[in-house]
Amino acid sequence: MTDLFAAARALVEPSKGLLAADESTPTAAKRLAAYGIASSPELRRQFRDLFLSMEGVERYLSGVILYEETFAQKGSDGKLFPDSLEARGIAPGIKVDEGTEPFPGSAEELITKGLVGLPERLAAFKKGGAVFTKWRAVIRIEGDALPTAAAVLENAKRLASYAKEAQVAGLVPIVEPEVLLAGKHSRARSQAVIQETLATLFSALAAQGVDLGGLLLKTAMARSGDASAHKDASEEVAAATLEALVASVPREVAGIVFLSGGESPDEATANLAAITREARRVEAPWPLTFSYARALQEEALALWKGKAENVEAARAAFRARLEKVQAALVSSP
Numbered sequence: 001m002t003d004l005f006a007a008a009r010a011l012v013e014p015s016k017g018l019l020a021a022d023e024s025t026p027t028a029a030k031r032l033a034a035y036g037i038a039s040s041p042e043l044r045r046q047f048r049d050l051f052l053s054m055e056g057v058e059r060y061l062s063g064v065i066l067y068e069e070t071f072a073q074k075g076s077d078g079k080l081f082p083d084s085l086e087a088r089g090i091a092p093g094i095k096v097d098e099g100t101e102p103f104p105g106s107a108e109e110l111i112t113k114g115l116v117g118l119p120e121r122l123a124a125f126k127k128g129g130a131v132f133t134k135w136r137a138v139i140r141i142e143g144d145a146l147p148t149a150a151a152v153l154e155n156a157k158r159l160a161s162y163a164k165e166a167q168v169a170g171l172v173p174i175v176e177p178e179v180l181l182a183g184k185h186s187r188a189r190s191q192a193v194i195q196e197t198l199a200t201l202f203s204a205l206a207a208q209g210v211d212l213g214g215l216l217l218k219t220a221m222a223r224s225g226d227a228s229a230h231k232d233a234s235e236e237v238a239a240a241t242l243e244a245l246v247a248s249v250p251r252e253v254a255g256i257v258f259l260s261g262g263e264s265p266d267e268a269t270a271n272l273a274a275i276t277r278e279a280r281r282v283e284a285p286w287p288l289t290f291s292y293a294r295a296l297q298e299e300a301l302a303l304w305k306g307k308a309e310n311v312e313a314a315r316a317a318f319r320a321r322l323e324k325v326q327a328a329l330v331s332s333p
């Protein structure tokens with residue numbers, strides 16, 4: 001377990017964070033299509049290479065969450081992506097959930113699958129160089145009706161089973177119960193749902209005997225829904241987020257990383273800076289950092305357009321965003 005503790009702590013080392021490059025094939029196709037780029041195994045390889053092979057990326061990233069297709073592909077240096085990352089001191093991670101399916105108990109909610117055959121898949125990824133893993137559940141807010149307690153509980157139980165299996169396999173689990181941004185809900189409702197979801201998750205993790213010192217939490221920020229008329233200030237998001245986390249996350253957890261959830265790159269950066277300041281103010285016990293996909297990649301994708309001649313400009317935009325997000329981690333009042 002000592003190795004897992006060290007690996008988990010290294011992922012949240014000061015001034016560095018995670019790139020979530022683990023979009024499944026359908027999600028990657030959607031992200032590429034938004035910028036007029038076709039999706040094929042080779043174009044998805046180039047999409048990953050744009051970010052993973054950027055010179056000096058190790059100054060910003062402690063780890064990268066990969067998708068299974070990318071895990072078996074090679075970068076422009078001719079090395080398998082996990083080997084190439086490892087050689088530059090970046091921990092390779094792997095998304096091991098297999099997406100969602102309708103929850104039988106509630107037709108409008110989703111449950112994450114992937115427990116069947118999980119030990120074998122974890123062993124194979126460990127052999128291939130993975131240091132950590134991730135499993136994402138999605139929690140939808142709809143007025144006071146959703147989420148249902150049953151869907152939150154079932155997702156929490158599966159997250160906990162996955163986390164236990166990951167630790168048995170010698171891999172750090174990242175548990176990601178994503179409370180979605182979509183909807184008209186208030187910031188207070190988001191805060192309450194995040195708090196309840198995390199409290200349920202940490203009860204399930206305790207029931208499975210998961211060691212929290214070798215685990216990271218990936219969470220959304222507490223904020224008004226994207227269809228709400230209210231626009232939160234970053235300081236409001238930070239206060240609500242820290243209140244929810246302090247009320248529900250045990251201090252033994254190795255670290256907390258944030259998803260961007262559809263926030264713009266500037267919003268996700270400003271909110272992270274405010275969260276960093278608020279965490280210092282309330283003396284939060286865990287290291288905090290980013291684990292963004294869209295907020296780190298969007299600007300570069302818009303410039304790249306799938307063309308080799310645009311790689312340099314796209315990487316410059318990626319580097320500029322990483323600089324800003326890194327600065328947010330050491331932001332002063």
Ligand code: 5MM
Nearest residue numbers: 020022023024027259260261292293294
């Ligand atoms: C919420 O999604 C995670 C973080 O991404 P954003 O910063 O864009 O919100 C991300 O790791 C996500 O889990 C992966 O992109 C995989 O998503 P799919 O939908 O392909 O499973």
